[in-house]
Amino acid sequence: MDPECSKLLPALCAVLADPRQLVADDTCLEKLLDWFKTVMETESSLHLLQDHPCLMELLSHVLKTQDVSPRVLSFVLRLVGIFAAQEDCFQYLQGELLLGLFGETGALSWTAWNMPSVRSGWIQGLCSLAHHPSALHFLADSGAVDTIFALQGDPSLFVASAASQLLVHILALAMQGGASGSPISEAAAWPICAQKIVNHVEESLHSKATPQVTQALNVLTTTFGRCHSPWTGVLWGRLSPPVACLFERDPIPAVHSLMDLLLSVARSHVLNFAACGLWEMLAQTLSRLSPTQAGPLALGTLKLQHCPQELRTQAFGVLLQPLACILKATTQAPGPPGLLDGTAGSSLTVDALLSSKSACVGLLCQTLAHLEELQMLPQCPCPWPQVPLLGATVTILRLCDGSVDPSSSMGGRLCGTLGGCVRVQRAALDFLGTLSQGTSPLELVLEVFAVLLKTLESPESSPTVLKKAFQATLRWLQNSHKTPNCSDLSPDALLFLGELFPILQKRLCSPCWEVRDSALEFLTHLIRHWGGQADFREALHSSEVPTLARQLLQDPESYVRASAVGTAGQLSSRGLQATSASPENPLAQQGLLMDLMHILSTDSEGFPRRAVLRVFTEWLRDGHADVIRDTEWFVATVLQAVSRDLDWEVRMQGLELAQVFLIQAMGQPSLHCPYTVGLPEATSPRPHPEFLQTLCRLPLFEFAFCALLDCDRPVAQKACDLLLFLRDKTTHCSGPQEAGDSPNSASVEAVLQRWREGEQGQPLGDLEPEAMLAILRSLDLEGLQGKLAKSSDHVEKSPQSLLQDMLATVGILEENEADCY
């Protein structure tokens, strides 16, 4: 502990022990505990206590009087736990103090025990303390374990959950100490503490009360999740029969906890599943639970790495069942083979689908989400029934938009239930997007396009549904008839686009800004992917889409303006801007540049301005015609606008643009990678002196220096990087001049100094490159970089500052108190 803190500690302990002093802020105490924990990592807690008698005084004061606030009581309990985690300190405290705090006559008998925070402190204190065999004896002798059992049912959920966690911790500690290496096959030979916990769990499993069963299951779930020693196998061997008995009950108690346990056990590496009957239990559970309950278990089962194929098939069947029902209810002829040939369990699913709207929607959304998750996993079942799944998803979407002509009465009811259901539409569109990765027959792809068009066109589609539909459309366009080395759109996709653009036109005029925004985003993606393709360009040109998109630069909603900026930028990059043909009409093209400049300098919202800079940076990087025409003017104008901007992200983007400009002129930054040391140094082009003049004229230097002092750290960091890059590139450029040599550079230094002091109004004035380079070299950029790399509150975060703050707050409180009288 550093001496400054040591000095402050006695005063702080006095404050904490004084019931009249209110520690107003809980987070201070938390921070204090964190600090003690870090100190304890490197120092002996025994020495700490011995060196700081004030700490012992605080502890014994609390023990004697308990007249401090509950939050200080809780703090002390946790603090003692942290100290006692080291065995020698534990021995030191063991006598009166530990028993007095954690024993039956301790905290339990205090009136403050009623406060959940005190009970929670007691548990957390024990949890920190239980790290060595002596602690186990203490726990056994003090009767704490029985209290923990009781706390499992605490009205405060935090306390109850912490109690269960503590039991697991103690059990693990006991077994770790008891069994060294090979498992003790006989549970009877386990340490007493462990036996007690296991007996309690077993009793709870036999209980008729669901909360108790749940507690026991949670303890076991955590145990199997955390402990992977061989003894867990013995534990499961002993407790699996009562767990199996739970499935015999009707209704099955604590279904969710039971499923969690089974999956937790199944994920454990130590068990021999075949021998312990886990697979049978999982199979039985899957067949017994309702479709909605079984879904998560089925997904969990499929995610398991070593799982028998038969069980995987069953679990996959559970997930497919609802979609199979949908297909069955809506398919007129027997048609191609469906998802599932057997009908086992389908009546349960049908009941769930038809029982109520909420049940139907819930089951379908869950199923679709599970299947979507599954398809992305390496454990994805193979063969994947792409065709029927796609068929079912399209059918669900058509049930939602009311365009299915169902063949059965169940189909009719589903039609009514799902009509216009936004939740199901969203889930189905998400899954549809994921399904685009698979290979599908052409007629199904056409159906997908048709249903997507319908959704995008329908006035009933909500903005969120439209967004999802746009995303799914993009994925299908990217993946339809994907052939290697060919990014062209398929003829079907082109036909689809022909129908899509009129819809997109309408959506760009939607009164709902979310719709306009997602339509623009979608359009930007389209252009980015296929803007170079002739067919696409022709389809786009023959529509009003580019004109409408351009008009949205004036949209009243800033998000839409930002997206419109992106779209317009992209259109222009590809030579697809609204006005007929750009080469013949450079003025119109220039118009967009000026429009964007206007947005950059006048828009009241940050998003559009950021978007403009992103577009400009891209234009500069890609050598956009308008930018190349007069790059210097372009960069100068942008930097001028950006330097005044109040949005730090805009200033960051400005630096990014400046960096792109520099890299283009001076080459890539040299790599500081250790592995490149041996390589011959790449000859980077030496910057032309005229270029340095340009930099001064732009004024890029001034912008970067200004940003270096920016109050927003990321901006300053970026500026620092930029200047370092500049310095690297100009090392060989300079003449013999040193900083301060020229009067010019002295004045710059003076200005910079004033800037540092907060007077930023004054410009640097016209500067010579030499002066700039001199200053560049005189600045301690590396030092600054290191400083900036630390988090902005690193000073305020120091323990010393924490202690001072706590003392100061108390002081203020005192003053206030005085004011009252």
Next chain:
Amino acid sequence: MKLYCLSGHPTLPCNVLKFKSTTIMLDCGLDMTSTLNFLPLPLVQSPRLSNLPGWSLKDGNAFLDKELKECSGHVFVDSVPEFCLPETELIDLSTVDVILISNYHCMMALPYITEHTGFTGTVYATEPTMQIGRLLMEELVNFIERVPKAQSASLWKNKDIQRLLPSPLKDAVEVSTWRRCYTMQEVNSALSKIQLVGYSQKIELFGAVQVTPLSSGYALGSSNWIIQSHYEKVSYVSGSSLLTTHPQPMDQASLKNSDVLVLTGLTQIPTANPDGMVGEFCSNLALTVRNGGNVLVPCYPSGVIYDLLECLYQYIDSAGLSNIPFYFISPVANSSLEFSQIFAEWLCHNKQSKVYLPEPPFPHAELIQTNKLKHYPSIHGDFSNDFRQPCVVFTGHPSLRFGDVVHFMELWGKSSLNTVIFTEPDFSYLEALAPYQPLAMKCIYCPIDTRLNFIQVSKLLKEVQPLHVVCPEQYTQPPPAQSHRMDLMIDCQPPAMSYRRAEVLALPFKRRYEKIEIMPELADSLVPMEIKPGISLATVSAVLHTKDNKHVLQPPPRPTQPPSSKKRKRVSEDVPDCKVLKPLLSGSIPVEQFVQTLEKHGFSDIKVEDTAKGHIVLLQEAETLIQIEEDSTHIICDNDETLRVRLRDLVLRFLQKF
């Protein structure tokens, strides 16, 4: 109780309810879809319409070519448009006591009923209903009278000839009853019979029933009606809406506990959500105008147009349409826009509170002030000077058969830049467009119907729980075009009773009680006896007086002294004499105790048999049996009057007398 169904149109109902001694007409909607069979009435001479070829029969017989014209494969009647009236033969309409109007769209047939059937009763409606109803009628009369047509076609209506015509003329029903539009004089006379009412106002009809209008949330002043007597309640639900638009919200709670709920006026587009349609409307409008085209919105002069203008008010700036003129053209445009602002008490809460600021409740006032919205009585006059394109025009009539809209269809129909957007759901847009084909202009159908949909109806029925529901037959099956949509029909228990045009329904409940008042002095003389805790009985001897459907029990006249002289008979002698009545008995006979009592009184050899209705006590010795049932006791003995009296007295011991 009977319901006479005079209209087959579910949203333009006209029913007559006979309830107690009253005859109440519920709405008198006018089915205007008949006008779709006629050629449009152009405001400006239209060479296209006047040069249409006459229609001739397949055999070349052209005797109908003056009456019927052919246009793009459709045949239209070239005559003044005619309307399909409610059934007038099913019931003598002169016997109708009152007409209850639920909203301004459902009163358009009023002049036909009040002026031509001998009707002498009263019409009840709220003030906005009457005023806006007047505007709608005025506009209709104006539209039709403005374009006088020399010829009136009637030959084609001949049944034998009609059979030979192509569809849809061939299938048009009741063509013989179709009538030309009424005159302004008839409108005024009909409206003079209206008595204005306010929501929740109780109106007594002949002391027999009470009628009350309730807010229905559909339009300014729109109402549902409660028709109730002391023990029966009939609710009449016409166009109602649960959406938050401009009118006062719907009062659902007062519909609870109805014996019968007559349900009409549900949405005509059950699958379209009005919000989505408004979005569609705005998008298409903006798209057209941005491309330099004009937008035509055929509409009524009141109702949805207020909401559309409000949406546009919020939308035009954001869509960059601030410079686009909006024109509202109707002979009643000015009155409609102004009326909407003065009916504050009939508006939704939000709009009501604006009045206190004070601000106009509808933002169209600001649109007018800023010259973004301009209104004109017709295309003639000022409009032609101000007219600027591209623009948006709201004008009637939605059938596209008369009104200024006809002119704009002719004017703009040839350019694909222009768009016509249908928002009124009353007419099939394809049929409305038929005489304008071929048409280059874009057509967008976004019907906005805020009336209840089937999901809302099923929630409403669950909440108000009527014993019986009566509705048009169209609501008891899915729409023909979507026969699988079982959710698009009324689903309730017991199943709804359905009606169709010209049908008489006997409503399925019997009146069981009638309220009778007791005069105070008579009530004073009653001596109730408690026969069960909380239930007391008293016998009453009185005279029942019935006048104006009110029943009163009055004290009986004092027994008159026998006439001392031979004077002329006095009136009071007509009153029937009140005989001294035997006391009434109540209670039940506990068989076991009764048997014990019999034994105490010397009867022996008693047997008790249980029967379905009670018990038989057999006195075998005396050869007598006593039959005890719930509501009667018989002593059957063989001519032994003493024994019977003894037994009777024993029975009476167990009963209370009063």
